[in-house]
Amino acid sequence: MWLRLLPILAACAVLPAEDYVPERLELEPLVSDCAGAVQLQVAADGDIYFIEREGPLRRWSPRTRTTTTLGRVPTQVFAEAGVCGLALAPDFATSRQLYLIYSRSKPTQHMRLSQFTLAGDQFDKLDLASEKVVLDHPIDVSHCGGGVHIDGKGDLWWAIGDNTHFHVTPSTDQKPGREHYDALRTSANSQDLRGKIIRIHLEADGTYAIPPGNLFSDKAQGRPEIYAMGCRNPYRVYVDDRSGALFWSEVGSNTEERFGTGGYDEINRTTTPGFFGWPLFIGPNAAYRHYDHAANVVGEPYEASAPRNTSRNNTGVQELPPARPAWIWYGSEDSREFPILGSGGRAAMLGPLYRYDPTLKSAVKLPAVFDGRMFIMDWCRNWIRAVRVADDGSVGDIMPVLAGTLLRRPIDLKRGPDGALYLLEYGEQASGVRDGRLSRIVYRRGNRAPVAAISAEALAGAAPFTTRLSAGGSRDPDGDALTYRWNFSDGSPAQEGREITWTGATIGAHLATLTVSDPAGQSHVANVRLTVGNSVPQVRVVGPRHGFFDWGATIPIEVTVSDAEDGTISPANVQVRSQHLDRQSDIAGGDGIGSDGAAGLMRRSDCLSCHTLDTPSVGPSFRQIAERYRGDQAARALLATKILTGGTGVWGTVVMAPHPQHTQEQTEAMAAWILALPPKGGRLLAGGGNGTFTAPGIPDRKAGGRIVLTASYTDRGANGQPAQTGTTQVILHARRTRAALFDASYAVDVMEVATLHRSRRVCAQLGSGSHLRFASMDLAGIAQVACEVSASTGHGGVLELRSGAPDGPLIGRVVVPVTGQWDEWRMVMIPVVDPGGVHDLYVVGGKNDGGAQQCFNIDTLEFRTEAK
Structure with missing residues (x-):
């Protein structure tokens, strides 16, 4: 035996140690138009299946990098309910069977676990007629849970919420009519599946069996499906096949301290079934006190070693197993035990326990530093952490993951066959914006190519036209020193340097090309178009200033315009439009792109070398793009991806260059700015560049927002060069x-x-x-x-x-x-x-x-x- 092991040990001994560099861990967006996506699964062939709460089942293919909607689950969305869970059958590669958890309202409200089959030549249709109902449980209010996991044995684990209203008093209210405030009727009730982690073994015909080792072997004592009871709102569940340990995340309460303890969110771990406290205990087995809700009298704390359920709403046993503490717990304030988890709102989520595979040939797999670490997330705090699981199962050190990356409500995380992680983000979902996202977390090895980016002081001007060009936005992911070389299509001498000055004397459009190179010879190219012969009009709003408006008020407006070629400009030729925007999704913006927002970012990029506000140029005008996609909720994500990756075929044969120097957040902000442009035939204010306009009248309960004034002037062109449009905006906020x-x-x-x-x-x-x-x-x-x-x-x-x-x-x-x-x-x-x-x-x-x-x-x- 030892002789057989020697070659293996020798091979392991020569494996080079890989230093972990956190900056090499990157978030790669795959799908950016998700609406309320809640769970994903990764198939063995790399396809990603994910569900959205209102019903769609979608699939992303790594081969075509496209997303297909396979069907819509017939769910009824209420409270937190909808489509909540998705799992692929153990033999999914051949059976194409999957399991969905979703809410139904007829004949009564309930959650349902069903088996479905994918049909069609490409298995791209959810066959609703194939449904086989596996298990139902009733639901009437909040806390659905819904996370589901199938382990290596074919056992399905389902995290089910306590179906109880949240409140600042203990969830033990037994007064008549207050049943929905009593979690003793669900979580601590051995004859109810709610507030539990259940485990069942799936059969191919859509039925299930009870595997040995659950909490109750005697049906008279409790439901045989129950593995863990005493859960509040368990949302994610995972089983490590190597150790057999069950992990789950649990969203906790915000109870007042006078009732014995405040609230905690939890990450739990166990290798045996048991009672995990709720609603009598929480976090580190912190005990609540007996509380008479009718008399408002606080009594003695509950006893963790011998808890009892004496609620009139309990249909199970009264004597409960000893309560067990959470593995990790944290409240709204800074945690003494786990300070890296921060403070604020909280909603604990869970990913996989990562097992590093040194034999896996993958350029993007996570490094060995993550071996044996459990990935946890928080939906409110927008972070991901990796927790070392010690050999005895205790909590080791906790390290941040993707620190500094702006996340959008992380809600699910799975490992792929490539050793990378796949992240689902719910998104802010404000005003109906589809800003949820499916991404891949990858580790970039070796030398990484630099990214070239150009900004220009001005893009057009009268001959001779002088402008400053900067490569200051260029970067090298490895921090290598870069060289910068500039070439020009008009025959001007090449230049080197990060900042240069170029003067063009020849009338026409000229291309400036920047090549950025690192010491290893990797390079990247960016271009910008510079026009000589016609300068851009300078438009300025003298009044009103950026400020505030009162509902129904009359507001004077004054605009001045100067143009080197057109000379004196009649105010009648200046266009001023107003647009009242009452939703945040109507305003261009985006975190992390500077106080002048997306428009400023676009000015500093090369956007204006191919696009203008109203007139088609090398590419379509911004307003043409806004008109084509107006009302299309997926347009923002589509355009953001197009800006990043480039492409052709939508507006003609001209290729749009990729812009990898920008982040996904930046390109989405740029796309939002374009899509928010008012129609060309919008509200044109009387009097051209001077006059008055009236603000909207008294708002309804949801109104507010702001008025955007857009002033523009398009010149007559000069020296055979196309017309240029100058534009500026003023934003007036509702007082x-x-x-x-x-x-x-x-x-x-x-x-x-x-x-x-x-x-x-x-x-x-x-x-x-x-x-x-x-x-x-x-x-x-x-x-x-x-x-x-x-x-x-x-x-x-x-x-x-x-x-x-x-x-x-x-x-x-x-x-x-x-x-x-x-x-x-x-x-x-x-x-x-x-x-x-x-x-x-x-x-x-x-x-x-x-x-x-x-x-x-x-x-x-x-x-x-x-x-x-």
């Missing part, structure tokens, strides 16, 4: 607006809150470190901002106003008080210091110095010129 109508956000929930008077408010919920961004605000004359806020008992926090960035200059701060309930609102006043000029305004959940959990809602913001 009183909804906080939920932001331009961009981070770790913010947008929700409707019912009030005591049965009306509903659309509000934004912030926690520590989360923020809203409102683009291009001029706070001149603003003395204070009035904010309508709510915070339940035990919550509250700090609200900050910052200029230019989430950590920019502090211009206002206020402590958000506890208002009593989420539907009880109070106005707080924030004195403001004007930073001067036009900046993005950030509304930030500041660091809370007190003991309350940092969480509060903002309904309206009002920018006041006088303190009241």
